[in-house]
Amino acid sequence: MKSYSCPAKARHCGGCPLLDLPYPEQLRQKQQQAKALLGDFCEPLPILGMEDPLHYRNKAIATFTTRHGRLDCGLYEEGSHRVVPFQDCLLVDRRLAEILHAVLDAANRCRFSAYDEDRRSGLLRHLLLRRGVETGECSVTVVTPSSFFPGSREFVRLLRTACPDVTTVVQNINPRRTSAVLGDQEKVLYGRGYILDTLCGKRFGIGSRAFYQINHTQTERLYRTAIDFAGLTGTERVIDAYCGIGTIGLIAADRVKEVLGVELNPEAVRNAGRNARSNGIKNARFLHADAGDLMTQMAKAGEHADLVFLDPPRAGASEAFLNALLHLAAPRVVYISCNPETQRRDLTLLTAGGYRVDQIQPVDLFPHTKHVETIVLLQREAL
Numbered sequence: 001m002k003s004y005s006c007p008a009k010a011r012h013c014g015g016c017p018l019l020d021l022p023y024p025e026q027l028r029q030k031q032q033q034a035k036a037l038l039g040d041f042c043e044p045l046p047i048l049g050m051e052d053p054l055h056y057r058n059k060a061i062a063t064f065t066t067r068h069g070r071l072d073c074g075l076y077e078e079g080s081h082r083v084v085p086f087q088d089c090l091l092v093d094r095r096l097a098e099i100l101h102a103v104l105d106a107a108n109r110c111r112f113s114a115y116d117e118d119r120r121s122g123l124l125r126h127l128l129l130r131r132g133v134e135t136g137e138c139s140v141t142v143v144t145p146s147s148f149f150p151g152s153r154e155f156v157r158l159l160r161t162a163c164p165d166v167t168t169v170v171q172n173i174n175p176r177r178t179s180a181v182l183g184d185q186e187k188v189l190y191g192r193g194y195i196l197d198t199l200c201g202k203r204f205g206i207g208s209r210a211f212y213q214i215n216h217t218q219t220e221r222l223y224r225t226a227i228d229f230a231g232l233t234g235t236e237r238v239i240d241a242y243c244g245i246g247t248i249g250l251i252a253a254d255r256v257k258e259v260l261g262v263e264l265n266p267e268a269v270r271n272a273g274r275n276a277r278s279n280g281i282k283n284a285r286f287l288h289a290d291a292g293d294l295m296t297q298m299a300k301a302g303e304h305a306d307l308v309f310l311d312p313p314r315a316g317a318s319e320a321f322l323n324a325l326l327h328l329a330a331p332r333v334v335y336i337s338c339n340p341e342t343q344r345r346d347l348t349l350l351t352a353g354g355y356r357v358d359q360i361q362p363v364d365l366f367p368h369t370k371h372v373e374t375i376v377l378l379q380r381e382a383l
């Protein structure tokens with residue numbers, strides 16, 4: 001069985017720890033992991049793997065550094081602050097790799113310098129690239145320590161000439177000494193400030209600070225399976241919790257009565273509202289709130305929901321969220337998770353509170369990494 005080898009050889013960024021394992025073996029291990037963690041609730045279905053598990057990442061993040069007197073960029077070496085030069089990564093979209101080189105070329109021609117964290121001097125900190133794989137639109141976000149960005153117009157001109165598919169360029173300002181790449185403030189240097197992509201037939205605008213799944217092919221399979229599990233009939237009142245830019249709720253909207261999305265990130269929730277409008281969807285609303293707070297309020301107000309989608313971050317759902325979910329007692333819950341350990345914890349609480357796990361579908365969203373994504377269908381037991 002074939003395995004792959006990273007062009008950067010021994011200089012590992014830590015981004016693909018399973019690369020040496022043949023892909024079918026990776027899938028076998030992930031299946032086992034899903035079974036070990038969730039098998040007590042119900043037997044997981046066979047994991048959905050990729051046919052061609054390379055170059056699936058539609059997003060790349062790199063850090064600027066200085067090498068041989070020139071601006072360069074790359075990835076932090078695992079567990080350190082040393083920047084490993086970006087070699088043509090096997091996971092990143094091929095076009096994004098070309099754009100990364102074009103950004104470096106334009107920045108070097110503008111004589112930009114890399115930010116030095118210790119001396120607190122220099123111009124460019126990080127780079128975030130995204131590509132809408134169906135539309136071909138790309139966004140380039142450069143992170144600077146302050147709003148000061150002399151030469152930005154020339155930089156945009158050079159970059160746009162080399163790569164006309166870069167449809168938006170954003171300056172993100174992050175003055176803090178932090179491991180977080182992005183700051184809160186942004187300035188659009190070119191274009192709309194976000195890219196468009198299509199997922200399951202719907203159009204989505206994606207800003208640089210909003211969450212968007214990085215593997216387009218597998219995300220479509222993930223959402224389709226989640227919506228299939230939901231068994232929608234057109235009459236449901238649906239909550240899309242931790243909704244990001246509204247993807248799951250908007251894809252399901254044609255098949256339900258009403259969608260209420262909730263999301264904590266202000267840019268993502270603005271994107272979600274705009275995405276509803278641009279798709280002509282009138283039965284979806286998106287609220288900017290903590291999902292646990294909103295659910296608690298709804299439970300107190302005696303509101304009802306027929307179905308809850310939840311897709312929380314790695315930490316899983318909050319206890320307040322889960323308790324409110326038990327109060328709301330939605331007949332069906334579809335729980336998408338990127339961390340089966342916290343999902344197991346949350347399922348333990350939900351099954352003790354009256355739910356039954358009916359289906360578990362693992363999906364390989366991140367080949368060559370240790371991550372496994374799982375979709376779980378829960379149904380309320382008859383009382």
Ligand code: SAH
Nearest residue numbers: 211242243244263264265290291311312313
């Ligand atoms: N369902 C979306 C996003 C999933 S990622 C998609 O598939 O694209 C998880 C999302 O939860 C992120 O957008 C994050 O900003 C949001 N989030 C994190 N904590 C939250 C909270 N306490 N309440 C609501 N949303 C939260």
